[in-house]
Amino acid sequence: MSRWAAVAAAGSLLAGCAAPAARQVRPVSDASGMRTVDAGAVPGMGTVTRSRADGRRHYFAAYPEIPGARPLSAALARAQDERIAPFVAATEDARPLPGGDVPELNGRWSLVAADGDVAGVRLVTTEFLGASGGEYRRTLWYDGAARRVLGSAALLDGARGLAGLAGLVRARLGTRADPSRITADPRAFGSIAFNDAGGMVVEFSDHTVAPGAPGRVAAVIERGAYDRLLSRFGRRARDAAGHRHPGLRLGAPPAAPHAVAATGTPPPAARTDCTKARCVALTFDDGPGPYTARLLDDLAARRARATFFVVGDNARVYQDLLRRQVAEGHEIGNHAQSHRDLSRLTAVQVNSEVQRTQDVVRTATGRAPVLLRPPYMASSEAVAGVARSLGVRQTGWNLDALDAHDRDPAAIADRVVRRARPDSIVLMHDVNEASARAVPRIVDRLAAAGYTLVTVSELPPGRG
Structure with a gap:
């Protein structure tokens, strides 16, 4: 039985996972050369997450929604779809990969500029398909004055600028790349941004300019060399990227997509003795997201507690929701x-993934998490070691609320209520609208059956 089948057979309730067989580890792309902006400081900022986990494939892809930049949101959604659709098609064959691995796609983003009427968003998509896969990098720019989305090549002054940049990149990369693949074709330059020193960072997807060498290939061009090649918009983008603190002016922000006003209902009692009470723990993965605030309203109205396993990139945008979650118990x-x-990463990479989320939550709420749920509950010796070093406990689930075909809140509620038992840990997702809308039905029906909704840490030892 593969490791993934064993997890499914055990209901994915893990509290310290056995180490999987060793496998090849690919490096995480190094984005340190590009200046990034704190997305959490952009008023009204939101995120959209698309995810799926089943026996055929795992994918998770997110992108930002910047107030006043609707065309950019639409373009980012299309860019993610352009990677997800072929990945799904390529993984329709349900045969497992060697070692029982499941193909994975991960799409993440960073804000590389946000000032005035200019915004830049970098997308990095990692695909794992066994022997094949790689990382794909793309940076989109938004011209708020013209309300249009531009590719990175638009930073250059037409054919003259592209030809000049191609020559500079060939010179900088030397033997690290195939010079015949670095041309003045706009499609050759999918990701361009700027670093802290004002240099231009030109990066390429895996297997493009260096087809035989996986990993990030990037050239840094000093300002004195590239300035003369910029378009008018390129100069505005360069200047916007030089401001670390967001000062976007793209029109009045709409009503906050994640309004956080509390309901005024006092939080439930601090803890429940689950050795005496019939307890169920609802857990929500992948958020916060656009449905989390309404979900908190529904829980508060019923004085029910839950556990939210947050993705650090989303949590940084929705720090106000983190504070509300803690305040409401x-x-x-x-x-x-x-x-x-995480099971595909080195110990250093795992530590970065976990520690950065610890820091985001601690900064927002004053306390760091004590529970870790590795994505897909995929663990390893490295993950277990990092968890021990940070004092967090790996925690799975034993009841999955969302069948692959469930899109109806009533059906999701029926599934949970029918299968719930004392000390159940229910896997849900607050970035999934149907899952979030099912919560009032679930809580009301479980309460009527004599259950108390608690956090994972309130369950008896060994349950989580």
Whole structure:
């Protein structure tokens, strides 16, 4: 039986996972050369997450929604779909990969500029398909004055600028790349941004300019060399990227997509003795997201507690929701920074994924999580070691609320209520609208059956 089949057979309730067989580890792309902006400081910022986990494939892809930049949101959604659709098609064959692995796609983003009427968003998509896969990098720019989305090549002044940049990149990369693949074709330059020193960072997807060498290939061009090649918009993008603190002016922000006003209902009692009470723990992965605030309203109205396993990239945008969760008696757990399969990463990479989320939650709420739910509950010796070093406990589930075909809140509620038992830990997702809308039915019906809704840490030892 493969490791994945064993997890499914055990109901995915793990409290310290056995180490999987050793496998090849690919490096995480190094984005340190590109200046990034704190997305949590952009008023009204939101995120959209698309995810699925089943026996055929795992994918998780997110992108930001910047107030006043609707065309950019639409373009980012299309860019993610352009990676997800072929990945899904390529994984329709349900045969497992060697070692029982499940193919994975992970799409993450960072804000590389946010000032005035200019925004830049970098997308990095990692695909694991066994022997094949790689990382794909793309940076989209938004011209708020013209309300249009531009590719990175638009930073250059037409054919002259592209030809000049191609020559500079060939010179900088030397033997690290095939010079015949670095041309003045706009499609050759999918990701361009700027670093802290004002240099231009030109990066390429895996297997493009260096087809035989996986990993990030990037050239840094000093300002004195590239300035003369910029388009008018390129100069505005360069200047916007030089401001670390967001000062976007794209029109009045709409009503906050994640309004956090509390209901005024006092939180439930601090703890429940689950050795005496019939307890169920609802847990929500992958958020926060656009449905989390309404979900908190529903829980508060019923004085029910839950546990939220947050993705660090989303948590940074929705820090106000983290504070509300703590104030209303909920528990926050760690679901890694970018929802990578941690069992494929080195100990250093795992530590970064987990520690950064610990830091985001601690900064927002004053306390760090004590629970870790590795994405897909995929663990390893490295993950277990990092968990021990940070004092967090790996926690799975024993009841999955969302069947692959469930899109109806009533059907989701029926599934949970029918299968619930004392000390059940229910897997749900607050980035899934149907799952979030099922919560009032679930809580009301479980309460009528004599259950108390608690956090994972309130369950008796060994349950989580």
